[in-house]
Amino acid sequence: MAEMSDLLLLVHRIPYPPNKGDKIRSWQLLKHLAARYRVHLATFVDEPADWQYVAQVRKLCASCHVAALNPRQARLRSLRALLANRAMSLDYYADGATRAWVRRTMDDHPVGRIVVFSTPMAQYAQGWPAARCIVDLCDVDSEKWRQYAQQQAGPARLLYAYEAERLLRYERQVAAACDAALFVSAPEAALFQKLAPESAGHTGWYGNGVDTDYFTPATVYANPYASGERVLVFCGSMDYWPNGDAVQWFAREVLPLVRARQPAVRFCIVGARPTAEVQALGRLPGVSVTGTVPDVRPYVARAALSVAPLRVARGIQNKVLEAMAMGKAVIASPQALEGIDAVNGSEILCAAGATDWAQRILAALADDGGRMAIGMAARTRVVASYGWDARLAPLDALLEGPRRQAAALSAAGETARWNRA
Incomplete structure (x- = not known):
């Protein structure tokens, strides 16, 4: 049996337990990749209760770095992005220890593939143009912030509009520099192709799946509701x-x-x-x-x-x-x-x-x-x-097939622009 190749996986929130949208997708992604690669995972824990699941995640990884993220401190930290004219989401997830661990991992292991899960984690994937890089942006987050702005008034409206504009700029820079930019659905991918036409040729999607053995009508449950409701x-x-x-x-x-x-x-x-x-x-x-x-x-x-x-x-x-x-x-x-x-x-x-x-x-x-x-x-x-194996099949082709031929992938100038986003 051939030896597994090394892969760096960057996830903004510990991918377990699979009890919410992003964790369901990232958990299935981790399991799928761990069956095919030696996965080196960097991630964050933003809820104290989730520390109990670190051991479960480590079982699937060749190495793992889990950083604590205090949401209140992260929100305060993200405000400095206003002074730097960049997306607040980046500073929210900025962490020196994580950056140092990624650098050591890339230096110590023959990592030829990087998979980024969610836009803010792309800040840790820069600087290694020889590695194939697939970015799963999931949703067009900038569009979500734009919609938030439309629902708000006063300072909140201005703040959300600021984030929508800066985050779209960063999303475009990340997409231009990676081998493939992926989304959760065809409509999301089509929207991004309109917003970032320069990356339309390597923008795609793989949809979410469902564990149909877990979510099944065959199981009988006690009624949590009052009789007659x-x-x-x-x-x-x-x-x-x-x-x-x-x-x-x-x-x-x-x-x-x-x-x-x-x-x-x-x-x-x-x-x-x-x-x-x-x-x-x-x-x-x-x-x-x-x-x-x-x-x-x-x-x-x-x-x-x-x-x-x-x-x-x-x-x-x-x-x-x-x-x-x-x-x-x-x-x-x-x-x-x-x-x-x-x-x-x-x-x-x-x-x-x-x-x-x-x-x-x-x-x-x-x-x-x-x-x-x-x-x-x-x-x-x-x-x-909506079975997960079928849903993740396109990712296998991107990780093992021919790389996208584009000057931006290896150009130092593109990497620098990504770094400054």
């Missing part, structure tokens, strides 16, 4: 602004319309770290906020419907795919369905606007057979289209 469930990290915006809008604008016709309907918000605004929703009639739960699956399995009313969204929503894999009928906004290959009306339901949402929910609740048929079709779609 008809529950609409939303699952997601509740300190993530788009999720908070979604549940606040739904609880205040949609749920009252539904409960006016069906008073037994409840809206359950399931997810870690709910903000004060999200916790306050628990005081509204028919709304409950769980906070962290050991397993989201019982809440999805025992709900009448899964809802994803996001108004700001980038990339593929794992929460939608996971509910579909569990055979649950899902109603989602157009934004939440971006990049998901499912047939509206038979495999998933789409709603836009409070009145449309309320009507579709009430119709689905009144049709038990139709709701079950949609859930079964959703499960079939996910099993057929």
Whole structure:
């Protein structure tokens, strides 16, 4: 058996446990790469509870550097980027010890491949033009900040607009310097090709998958809800602004319309770290906020419907795919369905606007057979289209096939411009 080659993997957040969107993708990426390469991983822990998982991650790695990241200190540190005219996200993840470890690893091992997961980690991949570099930007983060700006007013609007502009500039520089820039869906890749036409030729995507053995309707769970409740469930990290915006809008604008016709309907918000605004929703009639739960699956399995009313969204929503894999009928906004290959009306339901949402929910609740048929079709779609091995196959070709021929890859000038972004 041939000896494995060395690969450097840079991930902005420890890729375990796979309990949120980016960790699901990065965990599957790590497992896939570790089966094929000697992986040297540099990553951060931004939640104290995640330190318990470092040993699990180390098992897959030839070497591993895990740095502590204090979110409050990182936010303060990121403000210095304003003075330097660069994206704040870079300073948020800037760490001298991590940079030194990467340098030693590149010096001590014959690393011929670098995989970067998320834009800010690209700052650690510069300076080794001989190594093939694949950057998984996941989403067009700059577009997310632009959308944030549109939803805000005052200083926050100006700050978010600043970050959108500077981060797009950096994304373009990173994409121009790497062998391939990858995204989570075809729409995200197409958007970036428009924003960064100079890198369109080596911009691509690989979609998220689902562990369909873990998320399955075959498992029977105890009911976490009260008897007689008809529950609409939303699952997601509740300190993530788009999720908070979604549940606040739904609880205040949609749920009252539904409960006016069906008073037994409840809206359950399931997810870690709910903000004060999200916790306050628990005081509204028919709304409950769980906070962290050991397993989201019982809440999805025992709900009448899964809802994803996001108004700001980038990339593929794992929460939608996971509910579909569990055979649950899902109603989602157009934004939440971006990049998901499912047939509206038979495999998933789409709603836009409070009145449309309320009507579709009430119709689905009144049709038990139709709701079950949609859930079964959703499960079939996910099993057929979203297995992780198939999803990650394009990455194998990029890591082992011919390298992109472009002067920017080896030009010192390009590396310098990347460094100054």
